[in-house]
Amino acid sequence: MNNRKISLVILISAIWLTLCSQILLAQEAAPPTGTKFDYHWFDTNRLNVFITLAIVFSAILWFIARAKKGKSLFIRRIAGLDAIEEAVGRATEMGKSVLYIPGIHDMNDIQTVASMIILGNVAKTIARYDIPLIVPIRQPFVVPVAEEAVRQGYLSAGRPDAFMKDNIRFISDEQFAYAAAVNGIMLRERPAANLLLGSFYAESLLLAETGASTGAIQVAGTANIHQLPFFVVACDYTLIGEELFAASAYLSREPKLLGSLKGSDLAKALIVLAIIIGTILETIGVKWFTKLFVVQ
Amino acid sequence: MEFWQKLLAIDRRIIFIFVAFAIIVPLFIIAPPGFLKKIDVSLPVQSLYDYVENLPPGSKIMIAFDYDPPTTPELQPMAVSFLKHCFTKDLKVIMLGLWPQGPVQAQFAMEREILVDEKIKAKNLQYGIDYVNLGFQAGNEFVILRMGTDIAAAFPVDYFGTRTKEIPLMKDVKNFDNIRLVYNISAGYPGTYEWVIFAGDRFGVKIAGGNTAVQYPHNSPYVQTGQLVGLLGGMAGAAGYEKVSGYLGKATKYMLSQAVSHAMVIFFIILGNLAYFITRGRKV
Amino acid sequence: MGAFLTLGIISFLYKDNPWYKFCEALFVGISAGYWFCTVFWSQFVAKLWDNIYPTAGQPRQYVYLVGGILGLMMLLRLVPKIGWFSRWPLAFVVGGTAGAYLIGYALSNGMKQVKSTILPLWVSGNLNATVGNIILVVGTFCGLIYFFFSKEQKGTYGKVAKLGIFFLMITFGASFGYTVMARMSLLIGRMDFLFGTWLGLIK
Structure with missing residues (x-):
């Protein structure tokens, strides 16, 4: 099944689930007396949210359409990508493996999705140099996706024979058991490069610190703000927050990702504009603009 | 120069020994009253206390135990002092967990700390009337969404297998309507963030959080916006709540170790940076 | 036992050793087993079996079969020829979660945060x-x-x-x-x- 069909399934599922949840909400909220919640198909109190989403989504669709037509959409080069290439290069020079840790969350986390895209590209680079790529995984759902990403990477590099399924390893569902086992891999197999890209939680410093102690070059990236400080101190380069998504869009040049990134840039521009206008008006005592953002 | 270079290359195990001493020795020392007075009660801690303090007796509070044993040193004291505060105020408590081991922690808190407390014994708390443990449900944030319409559908039976609809305390609880506060004690996902998004902002119920220190900076912006009534962060937050509520427990006991170990870490950071800049300067 | 395992894990601070390796392996194995049991009882039994075969007096809820079928499709990846079926439940999870979070993000992290920054x-x-x-x-x-x-x-x-x-x-x-x-x-x-x-x- 190609990407187009998968996207269609995802879209239909999302619409169907949203409709189902709305119907359930409407049916089951048979209100006991005195209830303060009132369920409708459309909540006029949140009209501002609807308008904002409509603007941002229209922009995303417009950018996607432009990307599909082959129009060039500029994204600045993400410095972290050079660091990934450098890390893989060093592993090649040393003839050692590369350890790719795609975070601990499931496929329903967009960070894991972005990580899988980057994994595919890393696999493509690694396949050319004939060094092992080890991918330890915490969530069962992620295993088939990672297998597919790495297989595709090796295939694109013209080296399907070099793909080793056993290196995509399901470790454990338990967070710290997973961390302990990955630490074990770092210490025993001594990869020359550790790439930690995805959604990380309390295990981030345990992994990054162990990796640093082995002397491996480390590149990390996550959108989990509270874990970024550990990566910043323990890794050679860190992709901060949205840079992870930008990197996946930059690498894949996939119209949907590019369009989404450009759309989110537009949203940021609107927010900056709103903050500038709002702050000026608030400072001179004008309040109506701020009220536009109040949600009941 | 040689000294500073040696210092930079110091075996990390020596630092581990210093930190271990900094933690272990204070555990054997009873903290002086002056130290206890200095425990800080932050604004988010105070506002949670004030909110609970001003609730009328009989109000229903929901506590979500979203953590497991590894984080109990930080989070269990938050649960215990909050529960004690609730029961002293004659509030009704509904406990549950979106983490499998959460409701077990709730039971531990009740059996080992709350029901054996002399002051609370006098209240003669009855299971099913004054408090209930609804147990664990799989489904993470989608359980919260389901609770927004029907709590009994999300948690059909309680921790002991009794049907939720047959529990007296749950008789007039259809959804979040009759819940005055959801207090989420969380060590990660699903946690306070999910409760803010799916319960607080969607259904309008008041949310408060008790987080591990790692989680705290991530969730503190929701205090500034008013999406969280209050927020306890790590052992310091737990000790703050113990102080303000007057139930001194394990968090307060541990604070001396915490303070000494922090001082040790700060000392090593300063020393390390000093060594780094001195040796770098010489090389240049 | 708790003290033995705690000390075993702490021994890693000195250096990697067989005691630590034993504790690590035990932890990984037990947690895998624990999660298998938890998922079996809290999801398969509680969410699927008990709804299809409920206790006396409760109605059967066949809608839960949809989830059961999606779960089965996930397992089909064990059969390479029809393994692609597993992508459907995956798409379902990704799409459903994205849909559920959309409003939450826009409301909690968008509007309310912008308002508080003005x-x-x-x-x-x-x-x-x-x-x-x-x-x-x-x-x-x-x-x-x-x-x-x-x-x-x-x-x-x-x-x-x-x-x-x-x-x-x-x-x-x-x-x-x-x-x-x-x-x-x-x-x-x-x-x-x-x-x-x-x-x-x-x-």
């Missing part, structure tokens, strides 16, 4: 609030500029972005401090267990 830069008679508001607004502004990917970070624009990264680093520093506190707390808990619960030396 603040007066001068609060009469309150210097603390004035400085606080300025830092908040400038920090948010510069941070957003850093994460703008449609423009090269050069010249004045690049300097603003650099200021954004300074703000981020200060935030990370504060966050790091909190984590040190968290890790110390965990260690305190273990030491209390060893010297108090196990050896009985701490009252």
